[in-house]
Amino acid sequence: MSIFSYEDGEALGHVRSVDTAMVVVSVDDVERLRKLQVNRLAVLQSSRPGQHLIGIIQKITRTAIDGGAAVGEDKESEEAISELNVVRIALIGTLVDKLGLKQNVFLRTLETVPEIDANCFALEGERLTAFMRVIANIGSDAQKLSLGHYTLDENAEAYLNGNKFFQRHAVIVGSTGSGKSWTTARILEQVAELSNANAIVFDVHGEYSPLQGDGFRHYRIAGPADLDADATLKEGVLFLPYWLLSYDAMTSMFVDRSDQNAPNQTMVMSRAVVDAKKKYLIDGGHTDVLANFTIDSPIPFNLDDVIAEMSRLNAEMVPGAKTEKQGDFHGKLSRLIQRLENKRTDRRLGFLFQGAAETMNFGWLESLVVALLAGRKDQEDKKGGVKIIDFSEVPSDVLPLIVSLVAKLAFSVQQWTQSDHRHPLAIFCDEAHLYIPERHQAGGAGDISVEIFERIAKEGRKYGVGLVVISQRPSEVNRTVLSQCNNLVAMRLTNGDDQSVVRRLLPDSLGGFGDLLPVLDTGEALVVGDASLLPTRIRVSEPTQRPNSGTVEFWERWAKDAEIGGLAGAVDGWRKQTMQDDPLAGL
Numbered sequence: 001m002s003i004f005s006y007e008d009g010e011a012l013g014h015v016r017s018v019d020t021a022m023v024v025v026s027v028d029d030v031e032r033l034r035k036l037q038v039n040r041l042a043v044l045q046s047s048r049p050g051q052h053l054i055g056i057i058q059k060i061t062r063t064a065i066d067g068g069a070a071v072g073e074d075k076e077s078e079e080a081i082s083e084l085n086v087v088r089i090a091l092i093g094t095l096v097d098k099l100g101l102k103q104n105v106f107l108r109t110l111e112t113v114p115e116i117d118a119n120c121f122a123l124e125g126e127r128l129t130a131f132m133r134v135i136a137n138i139g140s141d142a143q144k145l146s147l148g149h150y151t152l153d154e155n156a157e158a159y160l161n162g163n164k165f166f167q168r169h170a171v172i173v174g175s176t177g178s179g180k181s182w183t184t185a186r187i188l189e190q191v192a193e194l195s196n197a198n199a200i201v202f203d204v205h206g207e208y209s210p211l212q213g214d215g216f217r218h219y220r221i222a223g224p225a226d227l228d229a230d231a232t233l234k235e236g237v238l239f240l241p242y243w244l245l246s247y248d249a250m251t252s253m254f255v256d257r258s259d260q261n262a263p264n265q266t267m268v269m270s271r272a273v274v275d276a277k278k279k280y281l282i283d284g285g286h287t288d289v290l291a292n293f294t295i296d297s298p299i300p301f302n303l304d305d306v307i308a309e310m311s312r313l314n315a316e317m318v319p320g321a322k323t324e325k326q327g328d329f330h331g332k333l334s335r336l337i338q339r340l341e342n343k344r345t346d347r348r349l350g351f352l353f354q355g356a357a358e359t360m361n362f363g364w365l366e367s368l369v370v371a372l373l374a375g376r377k378d379q380e381d382k383k384g385g386v387k388i389i390d391f392s393e394v395p396s397d398v399l400p401l402i403v404s405l406v407a408k409l410a411f412s413v414q415q416w417t418q419s420d421h422r423h424p425l426a427i428f429c430d431e432a433h434l435y436i437p438e439r440h441q442a443g444g445a446g447d448i449s450v451e452i453f454e455r456i457a458k459e460g461r462k463y464g465v466g467l468v469v470i471s472q473r474p475s476e477v478n479r480t481v482l483s484q485c486n487n488l489v490a491m492r493l494t495n496g497d498d499q500s501v502v503r504r505l506l507p508d509s510l511g512g513f514g515d516l517l518p519v520l521d522t523g524e525a526l527v528v529g530d531a532s533l534l535p536t537r538i539r540v541s542e543p544t545q546r547p548n549s550g551t552v553e554f555w556e557r558w559a560k561d562a563e564i565g566g567l568a569g570a571v572d573g574w575r576k577q578t579m580q581d582d583p584l585a586g587l
Contacts, residue, residue, distance in 0.1 A: 002097040003104050003130040004043055004052045004121075011119040012036075015044065016086060018113050023055060025120040027085040032122070036060055039516065039537065040152065041123040041131070042089050044114045050097040053114060054106070054123075054131075055089035056535070089120070092535065095134070104134045106533050132156030135534045145190055145531070147183070147489075148541035151524065158527070158538040165487050165531035166426045166466030169457060173474045173502060174491025179523040181207055181549035183489060183540045184428065184470055188386055191426070192216055197385025198375040199426040200410060202403050204434060206392040207547040215376070217384025221402065222351040223393035224576055232356060233371055238389065239355030240405055242303060244365075247273075247295045248448050249401055254339050261332040268329055269336065272309040276301035284362055300360045303344065303353070310337055348395050351402075369413055372406070375423045397445070400435035404449035411456050414463040424464035427456070432469045433476040450478050457484035474501040487529030492520040507535075 013027035023044060027033045036057060044053040063084045091110055099105040114120075123131060132153045145162040149155075174180035185208065191197050192215025201208055209218065219238045222231060231237035245253070250273070251266050259265065277299045281290050293299060314334055316327030344353040358364050370378070376385030394402050410425060429436065436453045440446030457467055457480065469485055471477050475497035482505065490502050503514035506528060513526055513535065520526070521539075528535040 002050070002052075003127060003134065004095065006043070006119070006121045008119060010121055012042070012122045013085075013087065013120050015114045015116055015118045015120060018116070020113075021091045021110060023089045023091060023114055023120075025087045025089060027087055030062075030085065033060065033062065033085050033087075036087060036122065039513065041128065042087075043095075043121045043123050043127075044089070044091075045118040045120075046094065047112045047115050047118075051112065052095045053091055053110070053112070054093045054095055054534075055091045057087055058090050059088040061086050061088070087120075093533075095131070106131075106134055108533065128153050129156055135159075135536075145187065146541070147186065147525070147527065148523075148539050151537040151539055154539070158536070160487075160527070160531040161533075162531075164529075166424070166468070167461055168486035168530045169460070169467040169469070169484055170487035170489065170529070170531070171469045171471075171474070171477075171482060171485040171505070172489045172491075173471055173493065173498070174525075175494050175498075176472055177522065178472075178491035178493075178520070179525075179540060180470060180472060180491055181430075181547045182523060182543060183491065183525060184208075184430065184468075185211060185543035185545065185547045186540055187468075188428070189215075189543050189545065192386045194376075194385065196375045196377045196423075198373070198423055199386045199428060200372060200406070201386065201388040201428040202406070202430055202435075203388050203390050204392065204399070204403075204431040205549075206390045207430070207549045208388050209390065210545050210548060211386075211388065212545065214383045216386050216388060217379075218388050218390065219371070220390035220392075221394050222355070224347040224350055227347060227350040227354050230356060232358065233367060238368075239351050239359050240402060241300070241355050241359040242352045243277075243300045244298055244405060244409065245352075245401075246408070246448075249405065249445075252445055252448055253343065253398070253401065255336060256339065259335055261335070264329055264332050265336040268310055268313060268333060269306070270295055272306040273301060275309065276303075276305040279305065286362060298365055300362065300364075303340075307337060307340055310340075348393075349398070351394075369409070373410055373413055373425060378423070396434075399445075400437075400449035401445040403429075403435045404452040407456060408452045411452070411460065411463065411465055414465050417463075422464050424466065426466040426468060428468045428470065429453070430470045432471045432481075433473045436469070436478045436481055438476055438478050450481075454478065454480050457481045474498050477501075487531045488527070490517060490526045490528075491524065492522070493517045 012032055013025045015023055016026040017024045038057055038060060040057050042055045042057055044055060046053050091113070093106055093108045094110060096105045096107060097103065132150050133156055145160040145165055147158050147160060150158050172180055172183055188199070188201065188208070188211060191199050192213065197215060219236050222237050222239050226237050247270060250269070254269065255262050255265050274295050277293065277295070277297070278290065280299060280301050281287065281293070289299070310333045313327060313329040314331060314337060316330055317324040318327045343349055347354070372387055376382060389406065391399060391403060407427060410427060414422060414425060435446070435449045437446050437450065440450055453467070456465055460467055467485070469477060469481060473495070474482065475495070482501065488502065488505050493499050493502060499514060499517050502517060506513055513528070516526060516537065523540050525538050525540055526535075527538050
């Protein structure tokens with residue numbers, strides 16, 4: 001039975017004009033016109049039996065018409081023609097009474113348009129509730145991802161299609177305090193409940209540490225305090241050894257491109273790294289890898305060997321016509337060697353250069369990959385499908401390089417996994433504007449990071465990698481990456497540039513939705529995309545475990561008569577460059 005069993009007497013008005021997906025309806029009843037609201041839903045008769053067209057009200061106009069009545073017409077007739085009440089409606093889909101064996105199916109297509117004088121009805125009350133339930137009925141073959149409730153109908157739960165949300169990539173945006181982290185936590189909790197979940201969260205500020213339970217596993221990039229504590233992967237401490245860096249990443253970190261000797265330095269370093277990797281393979285008996293490895297292959301090598309070779313060339317003297325002369329690279333590698341030594345001894349970068357001995361083992365990479373990329377069922381303890389990586393102790397100047405290193409690791413493993421063994425993986429990029437920037441220096445860390453994430457955005461679907469971009473400044477996030485995200489969850493945005501970016505992501509017929517961005521309440525979101533059958537406004541439900549992103553109550557905290565303290569600990573942490581308690585304290 002159709003949920004839209006309207007009587008002609010219930011008509012709001014009649015179709016006056018039709019233009020592709022835009023319809024103008026004239027409304028005779030002024031009282032009904034007053035009850036209408038922009039961004040509410042309307043139903044129009046279709047030219048096909050058993051179908052109704054669904055539209056969003058975009059504009060309501062009540063216009064006075066100059067001129068009086070014709071001679072002989074009474075006063076009532078004059079009043080009747082002195083106003084023109086019209087409603088502009090953008091068509092967004094079709095409700096089919098019966099499709100195969102299914103009843104009341106909503107389709108995001110427009111096979112027909114209304115005829116002139118077709119009836120238009122307001123969608124409200126019980127019919128609105130019934131329609132929202134149809135929208136929520138995603139189907140038994142799709143995992144329902146619940147965000148909250150529709151603002152139009154608080155009794156109707158708002159679902160997204162979990163498959164399409166991650167297959168087609170997604171973007172979650174909103175100003176500080178709009179509920180962005182809250183929404184992300186809500187999604188992560190549901191992902192973690194799935195029996196074979198597989199997701200990585202790039203947690204730049206340590207916001208998601210409160211998310212606990214069997215579905216979550218927490219890692220953090222090793223800080224200075226971990227270097228003397230023999231911290232290991234099993235303890236949740238991640239070392240990302242330098243030999244995982246690609247050639248481009250190594251040159252961006254070690255070579256000063258403004259140096260006139262930069263080309264010589266990059267060439268010598270690449271040769272030295274290849275030779276060091278070859279030596280490692282030969283010494284370890286891994287001759288099967290020798291024939292096909294490249295400089296970008298993830299193979300351990302001894303950095304001392306690389307520095308020794310460059311030092312030799314930097315001081316090399318070769319036979320000349322009469323006496324010895326300086327070699328081709330004599331004195332040209334000094335700055336490169338110095339930069340390498342400085343980076344290697346910097347304790348802030350200890351996760352790269354001062355890792356535990358296990359990181360130099362040939363089989364360690366497999367352990368790292370299993371820890372970060374294996375689905376919940378493939379984990380040794382069958383727990384932790386959602387892996388949250390805390391990057392809060394990584395220096396900001398190398399953050400793009402390190403985050404993209406993990407992203408590239410994930411993408412490369414998925415790419416080289418046979419298709420029948422490939423387990424889909426979602427990557428949540430919190431504070432994405434920090435490492436997927438729109439403006440970046442060519443050849444710098446930002447450039448390398450953007451290149452990696454652009455590739456994931458363009459090709460990730462083929463290899464089962466979904467991307468969720470999360471940012472408070474969408475105008476500072478790379479445009480190419482954003483354009484590949486076919487699902488948009490937009491919360492309150494007050495900056496004009498950010499609003500413009502989001503408006504460009506909206507379909508042309510829904511441009512009016514962008515006007516709501518600055519007036520959304522905290523926890524409210526506009527949801528548009530392949531994962532949502534209906535572009536709509538949703539009030540996001542509170543997650544069970546709140547992230548550490550709540551806005552500090554300044555006035556209330558100032559008014560409390562209590563000592564806070566903690567400043568001595570802050571100074572100590574600043575000096576030691578760590579927020580962790582001293583693991584050696586008390587020993």
